[in-house]
Amino acid sequence: MAKVVAQEQAVVAGEIAQVRRVRAGGVTKTKVEKFLAELARTCNVTASCQKVGLGTTAIYAHRRKSPAFASAWEEAIREGYGRLELMLLESAMASYEPAEEGDAGSGAGTGARPKVSEQSILRLLQLHRQQVAALRAADGARAEAGAEAAHQAEWGSARAELEARLLAMHERLADDEG
Structure with missing residues (x-):
């Protein structure tokens, strides 16, 4: 038998909320909002689910059932993907630093040294x-x-x-x- 948590607003068909008992790992309005924020931050569905206490099966099922949620998911992925691109470029740019005088193998004073x-x-x-x-x-x-x-x-x-x-x-x- 599934573990049941305290009563909370459960998301039903993405649009209408009901007050009822929610299974552990079940989809709630609060968890959906937190999940989407985390997904936009990380672009990682599994990590986002773990962070907010959702099961991946439940969140994928919810995406299939709710067009509004599916649309919000896509927007979060777009935002997360953009963040990943920026993080990568920032990391690559930060990895170029001036070579210090006398660095072995760098050629003293040769300028930028890639560390990418x-x-x-x-x-x-x-x-x-x-x-x-x-x-x-x-x-x-x-x-x-x-x-x-x-x-x-x-x-x-x-x-x-x-x-x-x-x-x-x-x-x-x-x-x-x-």
């Missing part, structure tokens, strides 16, 4: 992959446009030279006839 884990580096690369690709494509387009402009200038000068020669030939022919 490989996982962090890979994640940073993944985060910026699309942006860097767009920048490189823009650089390539500029280089291509520059090459095209140089090509057009080259053809323009060659054409001008040919036109000048043709004009000179035309003038000579006109002088010979006249």
Whole structure:
């Protein structure tokens, strides 16, 4: 038989609250609010459930039954994901510190020394992959446009030279006839 705790507002179908006895690990309005706050902070469902005393099975079932809760869950995940990205970037930025004079293997006074884990580096690369690709494509387009402009200038000068020669030939022919 399930352990029953004191009477508390139980969340039923996500919208209507009833006052009834709630099973240990059961979903209540208070626990849902705390869970969503913790989920937004950590982006970790299991840890959030443990922190507020909810069972993961119960919270996933509640998400399936309640569209409003599912929407709030998604928003909490978005917020938590953004926090994780910021934490990672802050951690990576904090790991770059000036090398001290005479550090073994650092080259005395060489400036910034990375102290970033490989996982962090890979994640940073993944985060910026699309942006860097767009920048490189823009650089390539500029280089291509520059090459095209140089090509057009080259053809323009060659054409001008040919036109000048043709004009000179035309003038000579006109002088010979006249």
